[in-house]
Amino acid sequence: MDIAMIGLGKMGANMAERLHRGGHRVIGVDPGEAARDSAATRGFEVSASIADALAQLPVPRVVWLMVPAGEVVDQTLAALSPHLSEGDVVIDGGNSYYKDSMRRAEQVKGEDVSYIDCGTSGGVWGLQEGYSLMIGGETAAVERVGAIFRTLAPGEDRGWAHVGPSGAGHFCKMVHNGIEYGMMQAYAEGFALMQHKTAFNLDLAQVAKAWQHGSVVRSWLLDLSADALDRNPQLDGIAPYVEDSGEGRWTVAEAIDLDVPAPVITLSLLERLRSREKNSFSDRLLAAMRNEFGGHAIKTR
Structure with missing residues (x-):
């Protein structure tokens, strides 16, 4: 599947790379030259222009947004709007407020474009481990781009769920x-x-490591805490x-x-x-x- 990934910050670039590794064609878009140069070393295509990136992709297209929540999402949608075509799917994978996502879904519906809100968890480890995806939107649109979610998730049948209509993904x-x-x-x-x-x-790192196995409080957050305490027991400099x-x-x-x-x-x-x-x-x-x-x-x- 062909995807334009808009926003090549750390998480956006990692997601684009995981999709590229999974056999998808990805064009990464970012106004920052440093971000584009860094992303280009990962193997997928990059562009400074939304119009240029979308022009290279066959219609209908998938556009994934990884930009900061708030006005930036609306500004990006405004920049996208003249270049979108009937049947295109826009996915907001950032941390947008769920009511904003509901509004945006209605906004693009008039252009015959589908809008999916995808709550994304996994942080900097998602590239290797996969991402937890909470997806909101119309069933037909979610099913059409399901291959993308299966590639980003830890497994085809785990770590992702279509949780409900527009806004439900970002609410979760x-x-x-x-x-x-x-x-x-x-x-x-x-x-x-x-x-x-x-x-x-x-020895707090020792205690944390003991809790990592068999304990009812074990978790990924505990794993990260154990690593941090092992490297810096007194958290000096923080x-x-x-x-x-x-x-x-x-x-x-x-x-x-x-x-x-x-x-x-x-x-x-x-x-x-x-x-x-x-x-x-x-x-x-x-x-x-x-x-x-x-x-x-x-x-x-």
């Missing part, structure tokens, strides 16, 4: 990432607790600052909207926000209040 990926927030926070707190038990002088890319916030907002309690995911998001406070006003006010009502000592800087 949103919740997936919210769960990921909670799991990561639990691991981080548990290992911090062991690190503070100085009387036992625990600042205690944790970003979030939006999906956790959307998950919490959706939980509130649906009246579904999600305290673990919500607190894990708040902990990420807390990690960014270098000079917490709330903590300083807490210290001041303790001093006011109980005369407790205040530490000064």
